[in-house]
């Protein structure tokens with residue numbers, strides 16, 4: 001079967017690319033997605049995200065290699081596997097990064113990815129319910145909303161800023177990122193607005209020039225005379241098909257799958273491919289390298305009151321009407337993304353940009369929500385936004401169904417410890433604000449006697465987890481950059 005474009009992966013990126021390319025009715029586009037259609041109600045009801053770790057049909061459920069700095073633990077890496085990809089299972093916090101982040105990309109060789117250019121596309125994509133301004137757009141496919149339900153604990157978290165001389169911030173995607181505030185969320189009328197909801201709306205899905213195949217997994221690319229021509233794809237109930245692209249194959253499988261597919265196709269470090277018995281079409285050493293992720297330390301609290309989301313007799317009474325409220329008005333706790341509040345702070349005043357991001361959850365979260373904890377409480381997550389440690393993704397086997405070896409090498413670089421420890425210390429200062437007094441919080445983890453640098457480091461080794469932002473394995477750059485995988489033809 002032949003198309004002009006074949007796009008692998010219908011996630012955050014793939015849904016957008018398929019939608020934009022197929023606006024031109026003279027080209028044919030095929031979008032393939034390994035997972036099922038996005039029909040599961042837990043995708044669309046925001047609080048359903050609490051169940052995502054238990055849904056293997058729509059979650060790749062990756063595990064990292066044992067991490068030396070984290071007591072040899074393997075960390076859990078969820079990734080979405082359905083139309084919308086990870087945007088169908090994520091926490092919906094609408095965060096774009098700072099202008100300086102984009103300008104730094106441009107300067108590092110990703111020519112054209114500067115803030116001025118990126119901002120135009122963000123504004124074009126966006127339908128922000130607060131209206132348009134220099135930073136935000138209206139009328140685009142991606143709905144961005146204020147939360148329709150704010151837990152009193154989340155409101156207290158934001159209020160804590162005042163007593164601590166920390167700025168409050170009503171828009172993390174505006175003029176400044178620093179401060180504490182409530183997140184805006186990718187939601188429309190109280191429902192999740194994944195990239196599939198936004199960019200693959202029913203009228204886009206109905207376009208005659210767009211073919212969307214679900215349960216269709218790319219196994220490898222066929223390469224003829226140095227050019228990738230065909231995506232060899234296994235389609236459920238059909239077997240293996242060859243999808244040929246006359247113009248371009250566009251890989252949107254995400255940080256783990258895109259380098260995996262390149263390596264399975266003979267594009268990667270020659271030595272690694274040869275060792276696995278794979279052919280070498282291009283010796284491209286950057287494939288799978290440069291892996292970076294946001295590592296996260298969490299402070300956990302129980303509360304005396306039942307305001308927080310959780311299960312108890314008192315809580316049931318308080319929450320009894322919330323399903324009805326959601327059904328009738330699309331409001332109430334079921335419309336919550338749980339990670340309602342957060343913020344960006346500097347680990348030390350000499351940092352040019354905030355390097356710690358907080359996610360405040362008015363719920364006790366244990367093992368990514370996969371372990372049920374009765375009762376009420378809250379958790380404050382603090383992650384390091386600018387890690388120096390770099391890891392890699394390699395094939396563990398030439399079998400396309402085998403998980404690749406994902407090794408982020410967390411905290412291998414000594415500099416990364418400072419932000420992690422500072423995140424816990426700053427977080428604790430916020431959580432000890434008098435605004436929380438009425439909830440009767442008690443720190444259960446790490447526990448108030450875990451204070452000094454060595455104790456906090458030991459706690460992080462034992463408990464730190466990913467906050468799910470791995471990037472970097474198909475790095476953009478100039479043609480003379482040996483480690484770049486995607487070269488610029490922009491502009």
Ligand SMILES: Cc1cc2nc3c(=O)[nH]c(=O)nc-3n(C[C@H](O)[C@H](O)[C@H](O)COP(=O)(O)OP(=O)(O)OC[C@H]3O[C@@H](n4cnc5c(N)ncnc54)[C@H](O)[C@@H]3O)c2cc1C
Nearest residue numbers: 009011012013034081085086090091092093218253254257
């Ligand atoms: C639990 C969680 C919470 C998060 N919370 C937030 C948040 O609140 N805010 C935020 O900004 N970011 C958040 N993120 C991160 C964000 O969702 C991701 O960075 C983003 O969705 C990645 O987009 P992508 O297009 O690179 O990959 P994905 O969206 O993961 O898309 C990749 C797609 O490709 C498909 N695919 C892969 N391999 C193949 C193959 N061989 N054949 C066919 N299809 C394939 C996958 O099934 C998937 O649908 C979160 C992520 C997770 C997992």
